[in-house]
Structures are given as structure tokens and as C-alpha cells.
Amino acid sequence: MSHDSDHYVLDVNGVRREVTDSWLGESLLDVLRDRLGLMGTKGACEQGECGSCSVMVDGVLVCSCLVMAASAVDQPIVTIEGIAPVGSPSDVQAAFVEAGAVQCGFCTPGLIMAVHDLLERDVMPSETEIREELAGNVCRCTGYGRIIEAVQRVAVERGRAQ
Amino acid sequence: MPVHLPDTVDAAVAHLAADPSATLLAGGTDLMVEVNDGHRRPSGDVVVVNRIAELRSWRRDAAARAVTIGAAVSYREIETGPLGEMFPALGEAARTVGSPQIRNAGTLGGNLGTCSPAGDGLPVLAALDATVELASSHGRRVVPIGEFMVGVKRTALAPGEMIVSITLPLIDGWQGYAKVGVRNAMVIAVASTCVVLDRAQRRVAVALGSVGPTILRCPEAEHDLAASIDWETLRVAGEDLERFATLVSAASRPITDHRSTAEYRRHAVGVLARRLVRRASSEEVTV
The missing domain is CATH 3.10.20.30 (Beta-grasp domain)
Structure with missing residues (x-):
């Protein structure tokens, strides 16, 4: 081709x-x-x-x-x-907002993509695994703590929903 | 200009033969950085190689005790799949490449084609005495890794030729890889070392990255350790290990640049080699 x-x-x-x-x-x-x-x-x-x-x-x-x-x-x-229609955020997007993982927001779209991908492959990643898997997404505002918290929230909520 | 997405090696090399200025594209993680920086503009055809099934797969040859890895197998697949278990040093090297995004795209063949002295997989290929299969419209040939890597970003690839696969022998023994960078993730190697202890052949291989124009082997250090190591336990007496580390450092030919100094790099490869050999004996004990 x-x-x-x-x-x-x-x-x-x-x-x-x-x-x-x-x-x-x-x-x-x-x-x-x-x-x-x-x-x-x-x-x-x-x-x-x-x-x-x-x-x-x-x-x-x-x-x-x-x-x-x-x-x-x-x-x-x-x-x-393509992750979610405007106005109805995905569970990852909602968790980012709730956990305060969005500050300036520039890194957020890339992180949302990476977190959706991570949780597809690993439903309950440890904190170390989250840090390693998100090593390619740089955030200069949050210090990552709230981002990791958001990922853990989604993992727990998805686990409960099952 | 045409962009070709061939699904066979034959089709790919026909495109390369038709346009000698064609650009080969695998994962894009090296090429696109140069394009984005304006350092490189593809001017002829682009031949995308990562849809070629032969390049995307690997196979184990039980009789030859060897594994042939397609050039477009990603670092992610090496890190997470059976290849990383068969070749632990390659799995460890793969895990240090860039980020998950980079490892998803970046390929072993691309790493070799770029042939940076800092290429993370390359010391492992050198220490395992890999062979590289190349293809052109004239046919195929197999080149030993040491002859393929010629210098800084220079290889033995002829015009119209492409990397098809890399073949690695399965080793009975221990192998490991270690790398020094400014942080744990997303970092180019300041110095890297691969050690292979081949128990069946009683042979030691040590290969160094980022301390010379290309990957360097350390023949003197290898012979010295092969004579002093206890091949049952992989233990080495303290003074023998110190001498080995000194010989490894002496085999390096580092330069000082914006990432580090020659002195630091020379010291670091000795430390890494010593650490790897210590790790080998401690893992043997726990097994």
C-alpha cells in the first residue's frame, strides 16, 4: 500500500x-x-x-x-x-477534577489518555506502578500526588462497580 | 512524495531500490525528533516498515538455541513479553528506554539502525554476540553485531538495505544490564553496562554504552573474570572483582560532553560491571 x-x-x-x-x-x-x-x-x-x-x-x-x-x-x-462527549466526563476525567489533579490543565489531556490506557491493562496498579506508567507524562503544577490519588480513586470505584 | 506501507520485506526493499534516497521509518522515536527540530526533512519516498509481519514477530529456534527478533518488535513487547524472560538483560534494558509511550513505539531494529552509543539495547546485543540480518533487492546477508556498529550513528547498512532481524543465542548462565542517568525514568544513558556470564562456555562478555564512539567490548576484563570467577556459584574474590572493575574502566574510551565527564563515565562503567557481577552471585544463592 x-x-x-x-x-x-x-x-x-x-x-x-x-x-x-x-x-x-x-x-x-x-x-x-x-x-x-x-x-x-x-x-x-x-x-x-x-x-x-x-x-x-x-x-x-x-x-x-x-x-x-x-x-x-x-x-x-x-x-x-474521543474519550467522552463534552459535558459528560469519563470516570478518569471526573476523578481528576474531584481529586484536584488539574491545575493549569496543560498536561491533563495526555494524562487522561495515559490513565485510561493504564487502567485497561492493570485494574489495580500500585503507587509505584502508577508512577512508572505515568513517567512519560510531565506535570509541572501538581507534584503528582493528586494525580496518583485520582488514578487510585478510579481503580477502587471500578472495582466496586463490578 | 509517496509514503509506502509495505507488508513484506520484498516489497520494502523494492521501494528502497527504486529510490535510494528513501527514508526508512519504524517507530519514529528518533527520526521524528530530528524532523520536528528541523534537522532532517525527508525528501524522497518514506518506507514505513512496522507493518511487515516478519519484522513484527520473533521466533525461537530450539535446535540452534537461538531467538530471532524482528527489527520492528517494540521495546514494550520485549519488556512485558517472553523475550524479556529469555533475555533478562534485554528486558532490563528495555525497561529503561524512555517512557511507556516511547517503548510502545520504539523498536529494537530502530535502536540499532540509529546506532547511538547511548542506545539502551545495544550493549546487550554486543555482549550476546548478536547477528544482524539485512535485506536489499540483491538478497540477504548476516553481519556480526561488532561489524554492524561502525561508529557514532554509523552502521554497515549499505544504500538500499534494511535491518530485518536480530538473532541472539540463549545463554545458560546469568546476564544483567545497568545504566546510569540523572534520574530513574526518561533518561539517556550517561554510562551503561551489560554483563553476560555464560556458564556452559565458561565465557564472560562485558559491553559498555555511552563511553565510546560505539558500543565497546572489554576483552581483557572478560578473560580476567572468566579465569577468576567460581563458575558454580558465580562468586568472585574481592581483589579479583576490583581488578575486573579496573580493567572494565580501562577499556572505556569516554568523552566529556554536556551530560557528563570522561572521568565520571570511566569510573561509572567499572562500578556498574562490579555491581552486576555481585548481583549475579547473590541471585544464584537465592535461587
Whole structure:
């Protein structure tokens, strides 16, 4: 399979999105924000250090700044906009608010993506596991304590609900 | 420009043959950093290799007591799957690569193709005497790891060639990896060391990262330890271990840069090597 680097179709949050005039090597982060208007995914370091651009591609958590957008055709892409509709937050989003894990909010979309991914793989992670799994998501406000608390809250609530 | 997403090695090398300036893309964790920084702009075709089934899989050859790992197997898979259990040093190295996001994308073949002296998996490949299978439109060839890694971000890959797989021998003995960085997570190696104690062959292998233009082996230290170690218990007398650490440090060829000094790095690889050998004997006792 081959396609032109400046014209291709991405599957974003279950919707076919046409991308035109993309330059060769343009990152998924830039395509999501600048071409598709999906501003929830944040960009900061553009070298995979901060995690603020985390999205799911083909079921795997990645830094969208390090994904060449043209290489992600035919793979389901889920961004923060695809996690829950506006106005009805996911359990992870609600727990972040309740635990005070959101301060400036810039890192939050990436963290929400990473926490959803973590809790899919590990329903009851220890504090050490949470810290290791979230090592790729940098927060400069909270000191992480309330973020870890939010993750633990969701794990406990999901366990109760079962 | 076309972006190719081939599903076979043959299709991939045909694209490389058609456009010698083509850019190979695996996990993107090295290439895209350069693109984002403006240091590199792909100008020809892009050949995406991580949808090739042969590159995404691994297989165990029981007769040869070896495992062949596809070049596009991710560090996450090595860290969490059977590969990390078969090759504990590789599993330990995988766990120190970047973040979960980076390990999900980054591949063993990509690490080798970039061939940074700080590549986390590379000391393990060197210590295990890996072989690297390469493919081009002219066919395939197998290159020993020591001949593949030529210098700082330089490899024996010829134009039109790509890495298909890496083959590692299964070792009867002990292996471990250790790395020094400024913090625990998300850090490039200031110095790294892999030690393999091959009990069946009575052979020691030590490989060092971030202390030379490419990964370095330590032949003198290896021979010295092979002669002094108790191969039953993997214990080493104190003075023999000190001499081994000194020989490891002497084998390094570090430079001073923005991450550390040559003196620190030379010292650190000796400490890491000594620590790994101590760990080997303590784990033997508890088993």
C-alpha cells in the first residue's frame, strides 16, 4: 500500500478525516491540531519527553508528536476528544477534577489518555506502578500526588462497580 | 512524495531500490525528533516498515538455541513479553528506554539502525554476540553485531538495505544490564553496562554504552573474570572483582560532553560491571 504524503485519510475517533496539503514528515500532533482542528491534544516538547500529546494509535498509547501522520492511515486513532462527549466526563476525567489533579490543565489531556490506557491493562496498579506508567507524562503544577490519588480513586470505584 | 506501507520485506526493499534516497521509518522515536527540530526533512519516498509481519514477530529456534527478533518488535513487547524472560538483560534494558509511550513505539531494529552509543539495547546485543540480518533487492546477508556498529550513528547498512532481524543465542548462565542517568525514568544513558556470564562456555562478555564512539567490548576484563570467577556459584574474590572493575574502566574510551565527564563515565562503567557481577552471585544463592 502506498499513498501521497500530502493527501490521505485518517480514522480519528471513528470518523474518516481527509488530510490535504500535509508536508512530508508532518507529525500526527500537528495534523490533529492544525489541519483537523482537534485542539485537545497538546504539544510542548515535540521530542517525546513530556507526554502532553499522548493519543492512542491502533490501540497503543504513543506520543503523537513522534508519529508521522501519513504513516497512521488505516489505523484507529483516539484522541482526548474521543474519550467522552463534552459535558459528560469519563470516570478518569471526573476523578481528576474531584481529586484536584488539574491545575493549569496543560498536561491533563495526555494524562487522561495515559490513565485510561493504564487502567485497561492493570485494574489495580500500585503507587509505584502508577508512577512508572505515568513517567512519560510531565506535570509541572501538581507534584503528582493528586494525580496518583485520582488514578487510585478510579481503580477502587471500578472495582466496586463490578 | 509517496509514503509506502509495505507488508513484506520484498516489497520494502523494492521501494528502497527504486529510490535510494528513501527514508526508512519504524517507530519514529528518533527520526521524528530530528524532523520536528528541523534537522532532517525527508525528501524522497518514506518506507514505513512496522507493518511487515516478519519484522513484527520473533521466533525461537530450539535446535540452534537461538531467538530471532524482528527489527520492528517494540521495546514494550520485549519488556512485558517472553523475550524479556529469555533475555533478562534485554528486558532490563528495555525497561529503561524512555517512557511507556516511547517503548510502545520504539523498536529494537530502530535502536540499532540509529546506532547511538547511548542506545539502551545495544550493549546487550554486543555482549550476546548478536547477528544482524539485512535485506536489499540483491538478497540477504548476516553481519556480526561488532561489524554492524561502525561508529557514532554509523552502521554497515549499505544504500538500499534494511535491518530485518536480530538473532541472539540463549545463554545458560546469568546476564544483567545497568545504566546510569540523572534520574530513574526518561533518561539517556550517561554510562551503561551489560554483563553476560555464560556458564556452559565458561565465557564472560562485558559491553559498555555511552563511553565510546560505539558500543565497546572489554576483552581483557572478560578473560580476567572468566579465569577468576567460581563458575558454580558465580562468586568472585574481592581483589579479583576490583581488578575486573579496573580493567572494565580501562577499556572505556569516554568523552566529556554536556551530560557528563570522561572521568565520571570511566569510573561509572567499572562500578556498574562490579555491581552486576555481585548481583549475579547473590541471585544464584537465592535461587
